Amino acid sequence: MPVATMTNKGQVTIPKKVRDALHLQSGDKLEFVCEEAGIITVRPVKKSVDEVFGKLYRKGRAPVSTEEMREAVERKFKKEYGRGADESA
Template structure:
């Protein structure tokens, strides 16, 4: 199991084996979660770019932001009479 040492400034270098396994690169944002006051989970924060196409279904073309905004506006107009 890879280990790391906490510096006096509270910094830790993530071992290369772990960085490689998680696909971490310089500049990546990381989320830390403390579990049961003893365990720390480290997760790579996903960027909005990674979410692109996430909700796409087979045989369905991706919508543009403008098309999504029009769809939302149409929904609110029908449901609430909002223009």
């Protein structure tokens, strides 16, 4: 059974045998499901474009440009953190 050690930052290197079994590649997302009796299930989150197409659509809502999205995120970030998203902490 593969074993991994967690760093003080909570990071774990997934053993190669597990990465291969799950067909994981750099940048893949993992879902952790906490079940009873301390059992944790880990599974890759694999979504195709077809699975997520149209998820943001809302009837009656006008389209928004990427620039408008960026500005909205910047406003929210400044409201939450008092600084711009591109400013270092």
